[in-house]
Amino acid sequence: MSEASQATLTDVLPELNPALDRAALAETFKRSRRIHITNVLTPRSAERLYRALLTETVWTTVHNTGGKRLDVPNATQDQRSKISFAAWEWARSNFAFLYDNHRLSHDGEPYADQSHYLARFVAFLNGREFIALTHEITGLAEIAYADAQATLYRPGDFLTQHDDTAGDKNRVAAYVFSFTPKWKPDWGGVLEFLNDRCQVAAGYVPEFNSLNLFAVPQVHLVSQVALFGGSRYSITGWLRSL
Amino acid sequence: MTTTTATDTILALNPALDRTRLAQAFRASGRVHIPSALTKPAADRIYRCLTEETKWSLTFNNGNNFFDLDNVSQEERNKLVFAAWQRAPDGFQYFFDNHRLSRDGEPYPDPSHFFAKVVAFLNSGPMLSFLRELTGLQGIERADAQATLYRPGDFLSVHDDETGGHKRLAAYVLNFTPIWRAEWGGVLQFLGPDQHIEEGYVPAFNAMNVFRVPSLHSVTQVALYGGHRYSITGWFHAR
Numbered sequence: 001m002s003e004a005s006q007a008t009l010t011d012v013l014p015e016l017n018p019a020l021d022r023a024a025l026a027e028t029f030k031r032s033r034r035i036h037i038t039n040v041l042t043p044r045s046a047e048r049l050y051r052a053l054l055t056e057t058v059w060t061t062v063h064n065t066g067g068k069r070l071d072v073p074n075a076t077q078d079q080r081s082k083i084s085f086a087a088w089e090w091a092r093s094n095f096a097f098l099y100d101n102h103r104l105s106h107d108g109e110p111y112a113d114q115s116h117y118l119a120r121f122v123a124f125l126n127g128r129e130f131i132a133l134t135h136e137i138t139g140l141a142e143i144a145y146a147d148a149q150a151t152l153y154r155p156g157d158f159l160t161q162h163d164d165t166a167g168d169k170n171r172v173a174a175y176v177f178s179f180t181p182k183w184k185p186d187w188g189g190v191l192e193f194l195n196d197r198c199q200v201a202a203g204y205v206p207e208f209n210s211l212n213l214f215a216v217p218q219v220h221l222v223s224q225v226a227l228f229g230g231s232r233y234s235i236t237g238w239l240r241s242l
Numbered sequence: 243m244t245t246t247t248a249t250d251t252i253l254a255l256n257p258a259l260d261r262t263r264l265a266q267a268f269r270a271s272g273r274v275h276i277p278s279a280l281t282k283p284a285a286d287r288i289y290r291c292l293t294e295e296t297k298w299s300l301t302f303n304n305g306n307n308f309f310d311l312d313n314v315s316q317e318e319r320n321k322l323v324f325a326a327w328q329r330a331p332d333g334f335q336y337f338f339d340n341h342r343l344s345r346d347g348e349p350y351p352d353p354s355h356f357f358a359k360v361v362a363f364l365n366s367g368p369m370l371s372f373l374r375e376l377t378g379l380q381g382i383e384r385a386d387a388q389a390t391l392y393r394p395g396d397f398l399s400v401h402d403d404e405t406g407g408h409k410r411l412a413a414y415v416l417n418f419t420p421i422w423r424a425e426w427g428g429v430l431q432f433l434g435p436d437q438h439i440e441e442g443y444v445p446a447f448n449a450m451n452v453f454r455v456p457s458l459h460s461v462t463q464v465a466l467y468g469g470h471r472y473s474i475t476g477w478f479h480a481r
Contacts (some may be wrong), residue, residue, distance in 0.1 A: 036438060066473070086465045088465075088467040089467065090467075091425070091465070091467040092467045096467075154334045156466065158425065158465065160425040161423070161424055161425055184331070184400075185400055185431070185437060185438075185439065185460065186330065186399040186400055186460055186462075186463075187331070188427070188462060188463060190439055190462075192424065192429075192439065192442065194424050197261075197277075198423075198424055199275060199439060199441070199442065199443055199444050200424065200429055200431065200442025200443070200444060200445055201439070201441065202437065202439060202440065202441070203306075203431065203438060203439025203442060204438055204439070205310055205437060205438050205439065221424060221425045223425065223427060223429075223462060223465075224425070224427060224463065224465040224466065224467075226327075226330070226462075227327050227395065227463070227466075228327040228328070228331045228395070229331070230331075238253040
């Protein structure tokens with residue numbers, strides 16, 4: 001299948017699991033400023049989204065070797081290997097990242113191709129229902145909209161520690177929708193939170209149909225996907241204020 | 243190999259440890275991370291021993307077969323690590339360098355090597371009574387030990403330390419890695435009942451991790467951009 005439109009009138013819209021215990025989730029968030037929510041969407045909408053990521057998304061390799069963000073579309077296997085070796089070298093002593101992505105929304109604007117299924121997910125993220133859920137769970141009423149990118153981490157990919165603050169972006173909280181059906185804690189790709197002693201205070205392992213939400217700033221990283229790991233799919237971004 | 247002398251460094255716990263607070267932490271979660279566990283000279287001396295005076299073997303498993311290989315060339319190690327990664331996705335797997343110090347609390351075979359002092363220290367009255375006080379496990383009688391070195395790509399997958407025949411009460415890891423970053427991996431990671439990460443101890447210098455057996459844990463793969471992770475590790479046993 002190509003990246004072209006697959007959404008049809010009969011396609012299921014992204015929908016929240018109606019059984020989420022919002023009060024309990026809010027309690028957990030209040031304690032640690034972060035939360036891992038399992039079964040966040042209805043199974044059929046999660047399956048549809050996973051299909052979009054797996055078969056309908058064009059991936060671009062992104063990295064920052066040398067200190068400047070670089071996007072490499074359509075990297076061949078050979079290019080990807082070279083990029084990876086350079087990124088690992090850079091990561092030794094610098095803030096660094098290496099993964100594949102697909103930009104969905106820079107600043108909450110609709111996805112460019114309205115006929116693509118991912119357009120529906122961007123609309124869902126910026127819809128009343130999802131934004132209301134984030135208010136309810138985080139208590140952060142200033143959340144107004146969401147930016148978004150799809151990401152794919154392959155073995156060797158990573159994102160080193162950072163705290164998400166960016167001067168002019170009004171980031172209130174970060175989110176990660178995880179769509180990885182089979183994973184093991186040994187495979188890495190774990191969203192790890194560090195405490196003030198630089199120890200790991202908690203880590204969320206990739207899974208299928210879960211949502212990680214955490215307040216900004218918080219020092220975190222995505223551990224390198226083990227060389228024996230799999231492909232880690234997610235849709236991630238920040239919840240921002242006006 | 244160097245030999246120890248009568249004037250060589252004395253190994254001792256840091257006298258400033260807040261033992262009451264550490265014991266409370268252990269009782270709350272079944273594990274504790276103790277920074278500055280030994281005196282500074284003791285930690286420096288052990289680090290020197292690990293980096294300059296240790297003959298490393300490669301240790302790994304292939305299913306239920308366990309291998310310790312000496313004098314493995316870099317090329318051979320690369321082949322073996324690729325094979326281990328092939329087996330790792332679905333099974334229990336480990337791959338790192340080690341050097342056996344004491345299988346069951348017995349003295350290190352070469353009394354002139356500094357490791358003989360390390361083994362004696364781990365099995366000394368002050369150390370064992372510290373462990374009993376820390377863990378509340380009054381049955382602790384002795385410590386086994388191995389030195390380990392994890393290089394980029396090395397790992398130990400999830401397991402719980404329970405094996406038949408051993409009376410393991412608590413596991414320990416003494417860390418001797420001067421420079422490390424959380425993203426370099428090699429993290430001693432504990433799994434919660436939901437299979438997510440409850441907590442992880444990042445390699446450090448002169449820190450001691452102690453945790454109850456059984457606890458589901460792993461050492462995450464050292465990132466390809468990581469360093470060399472040195473430790474002395476083992477279990478405290480009942481008689």
